Amino acid sequence: xxxxxxxxxxxxxxxxxxxxxxxxxxxxxxxxxxxxxxxxxxxxxxxxxxxxxxxxxxxxxxxxxxxxxxxxxxxxxxxxxxxxxxxxxxxxxxxxxxxxxxxxxxxxxxxxxxxxxxxxxxxxxxxxxxxxxxxxxxxxxxxxxxxxxxxxxxxxxxxxxxxxxxxxxxxxxxxxxxxxxxxxxxxxxxxxxxxxxxxxxxxxxxxxxxxxxxxxxxxxxxxxxxxxxxxxxxxxxxxxxxxxxxxxxxxxxxxxxxxxxxxxxxxxxxxx
Amino acid sequence: xxxxxxxxxxxxxxxxxxxxxxxxxxxxxxxxxxxxxxxxxxxxxxxxxxxxxxxxxxxxxxxxxxxxxxxxxxxxxxxxxxxxxxxxxxxxxxxxxxxxxxxxxxxxxxxxxxxxxxxxxxxxxxxxxxxxxxxxxxxxxxxxxxxxxxxxxxxxxxxxxxxxxxxxxxxxxxxxxxxxxxxxxxxxxxxxxxxxxxxxxxxxxxxxxxxxxxxxxxxxxxxxxxxxxxxxxxxxxxxxxxxxxxxxxxxxxxxxxxxxxxxxxxxxxxxxxxxxxxxxxxxxxxxxxxxxxxxxxxxxxxxxxxxxxxxxxxxxxxxxxxxxxxxxxxxxxxxxxxxxxxx
Numbered sequence: 001x002x003x004x005x006x007x008x009x010x011x012x013x014x015x016x017x018x019x020x021x022x023x024x025x026x027x028x029x030x031x032x033x034x035x036x037x038x039x040x041x042x043x044x045x046x047x048x049x050x051x052x053x054x055x056x057x058x059x060x061x062x063x064x065x066x067x068x069x070x071x072x073x074x075x076x077x078x079x080x081x082x083x084x085x086x087x088x089x090x091x092x093x094x095x096x097x098x099x100x101x102x103x104x105x106x107x108x109x110x111x112x113x114x115x116x117x118x119x120x121x122x123x124x125x126x127x128x129x130x131x132x133x134x135x136x137x138x139x140x141x142x143x144x145x146x147x148x149x150x151x152x153x154x155x156x157x158x159x160x161x162x163x164x165x166x167x168x169x170x171x172x173x174x175x176x177x178x179x180x181x182x183x184x185x186x187x188x189x190x191x192x193x194x195x196x197x198x199x200x201x202x203x204x205x206x207x208x209x210x211x212x213x214x215x216x217x218x219x220x221x222x223x224x225x226x227x228x229x230x231x232x233x234x235x236x237x238x239x240x241x242x243x244x245x246x247x248x249x250x251x252x253x254x255x256x257x258x259x260x261x262x263x264x265x266x267x268x269x270x271x272x
Numbered sequence: 273x274x275x276x277x278x279x280x281x282x283x284x285x286x287x288x289x290x291x292x293x294x295x296x297x298x299x300x301x302x303x304x305x306x307x308x309x310x311x312x313x314x315x316x317x318x319x320x321x322x323x324x325x326x327x328x329x330x331x332x333x334x335x336x337x338x339x340x341x342x343x344x345x346x347x348x349x350x351x352x353x354x355x356x357x358x359x360x361x362x363x364x365x366x367x368x369x370x371x372x373x374x375x376x377x378x379x380x381x382x383x384x385x386x387x388x389x390x391x392x393x394x395x396x397x398x399x400x401x402x403x404x405x406x407x408x409x410x411x412x413x414x415x416x417x418x419x420x421x422x423x424x425x426x427x428x429x430x431x432x433x434x435x436x437x438x439x440x441x442x443x444x445x446x447x448x449x450x451x452x453x454x455x456x457x458x459x460x461x462x463x464x465x466x467x468x469x470x471x472x473x474x475x476x477x478x479x480x481x482x483x484x485x486x487x488x489x490x491x492x493x494x495x496x497x498x499x500x501x502x503x504x505x506x507x508x509x510x511x512x513x514x515x516x517x518x519x520x521x522x523x524x525x526x527x528x529x530x531x532x533x534x535x536x537x538x539x540x541x542x543x544x545x546x547x548x549x550x551x552x553x554x555x556x557x558x559x560x561x562x563x564x565x566x567x568x569x570x571x572x573x574x575x576x577x578x579x580x581x582x583x584x585x586x587x588x589x590x591x592x593x594x595x596x597x598x599x600x601x602x603x604x605x606x607x608x609x610x611x612x613x614x615x
Binding site: 073074077078085087089090091092093094099102103104105107116117118119121141 | 291480481482483485488489492493495496497499500501502555559560
């Protein structure tokens with residue numbers, strides 16, 4: 001099986017500034033990959049490329065082993081890659097249901113319902129309630145305006161919405177940065193549950209405890225290249241900080257390893 | 273900090289909070305209805321003529337033209353915009369319709385169904401055309417709605433006066449006034465009936481359909497709508513188109529009631545329509561509003577207008593009162609918005 005999402009030798013320059021200089025990565029279904037690095041290391045550029053917000057200057061994105069290009073964020077979303085940015089993109093005065101279904105409203109059946117755009121409000125509320133309950137988010141009432149929810153509940157709503165509608169890859173940009181301790185834990189639990197549903201999660205975070213808590217692997221970017229990929233025993237706070245700051249020299253072999261991951265099928269084709 | 277503690281509480285506390293929040297929202301919508309009831313009661317006590325058929329017909333006719341504009345304005349304001357042009361468009365559309373009836377059909381008198389149909393169609397189309405222009409400029413050219421519609425206000429006013437040198441056009445078929453002053457059972461004027469049907473349809477459109485949901489969401493967070501992949505420009509265009517078209521329909525009803533097309537006929541309706549929407553609980557920041565709220569807001573304005581005359585207050589005080597209420601309503605809305613931003 002090829003990885004769910006892979007990037008091969010992504011490069012991006014803005015004028016003369018090289019933001020990315022050949023970054024490769026892969027995420028499997030049901031895996032949380034942390035994307036960490038100092039400001040300017042290239043995290044958000046990688047996220048923008050993967051979510052269709054910008055084009056790479058060079059390199060390739062592969063979804064389930066197939067090369068893909070995203071001319072718009074909409075194209076990435078339609079392909080199954082959802083992004084939850086820090087601002088969450090919620091309409092504050094609209095209720096939870098309206099936000100959950102924004103852009104995918106369910107209409108009443110029959111010719112008349114479709115023709116008039118008549119919303120099937122009961123079915124939408126029911127579906128929202130079910131999806132939120134399945135991910136065990138703590139949102140008491142789906143008819144509350146989004147702005148009356150707590151920060152953690154809003155984050156949960158945005159993540160649940162993205163997970164429910166895309167199903168392949170979820171990109172999270174600093175999901176816990178503005179939250180209290182208890183709410184951070186709730187969001188991390190939610191990320192685990194999303195992962196357990198078989199979604200590939202890419203977590204961009206400055207919060208080392210979060211990365212250690214939920215990530216199966218972490219990719220450290222430094223100065224636009226992969227400094228290291230850390231998993232298992234290697235995934236420690238000291239290692240993360242060391243590679244982020246450059247106190248430990250970048251491991252070129254990790255970058256090379258990532259590069260070949262998307263050719264996994266070719267190499268292990270006989271193993272299925 | 274008490275809010276934080278409430279949120280962090282048990283599921284039971286969360287439920288209590290949810291019920292309380294929903295109750296508060298419902299109260300907010302209801303209190304303005306209470307104001308209307310109080311006004312009606314006060315004027316009924318103040319004048320024996322207030323609760324009469326003549327005054328009902330007078331009040332409802334006044335309310336009709338404001339309401340049609342207010343209904344269209346409700347969609348625009350919910351979508352975070354403003355349409356300052358509706359009154360001027362009403363004046364232009366009515367004048368254009370009357371001009372076609374008077375000039376396009378030589379010697380049209382009596383029933384003249386052809387002339388009447390053409391005149392009504394031209395009036396509605398003129399309204400729609402201005403709505404389309406507003407929509408294109410707001411959605412695609414990205415000019416702020418305040419500027420666009422202030423501009424089209426001027427254009428529509430000027431064109432209306434140009435059509436007949438600033439004079440009203442009253443040489444229209446008599447069947448027009450017959451239609452405009454007909455009523456059912458002596459109590460329900462035909463224009464009121466037409467307005468009621470359109471208003472109910474628009475109320476349902478805003479509250480129950482995808483179009484209405486998008487109007488509110490665009491006004492609430494355009495960024496969220498764009499990220500959701502909704503073609504928001506197309507919806508913005510339709511919203512301004514609806515507002516302009518309803519101004520055209522209002523022009524037909526005004527022309528039918530008065531038996532003339534006058535470029536000045538919508539001049540004070542702008543303020544009234546916008547005030548009605550805001551009094552009715554719509555937020556000028558977008559994202560919140562209902563058609564029923566605008567109906568109540570229009571009721572308050574119409575009752576003020578006719579009631580003040582009946583209690584012998586010079587009617588010009590109505591404009592003073594509406595202006596003051598408008599500012600008060602926006603101030604309250606701003607307080608609310610600030611408070612919820614702090615939360």
